[in-house]
Amino acid sequence: MGINEVFTISEIAAFLKTSQHQVRAMIRAGELEALKVGREYRVTLAALDAFLEGE
Template identity: 45%
Template sequence: MLSKPLLTIHEVSDLLKMKESTVRNWIRDGELRAIKMGRDWRVAVKDLEAYLNAHANRPET
């Protein structure tokens, strides 16, 4: 079983307070790793965390 859930694009956009189209663009451009499940995309929590850490302006302490 998965240790952390997969998030929908809607859930990712709600968490980040961004438009769904922005999240879809990140996925389309290969910036954010996602999994295609039928007609929908899912993002693993670890992949979202990795994306955010990679785009932070300061290193993690």
């Protein structure tokens, strides 16, 4: 996994044209898989692809 394949909550929110709050809610609901790094979440490209494909 390369460094370009991991995104912050703010990057995901900008890509999906939604708020950071909504992205965190999707993570808590299990709709979007994320890794917790310290106090922050990171989303892999594979997890974003799976979310967009509805898996």
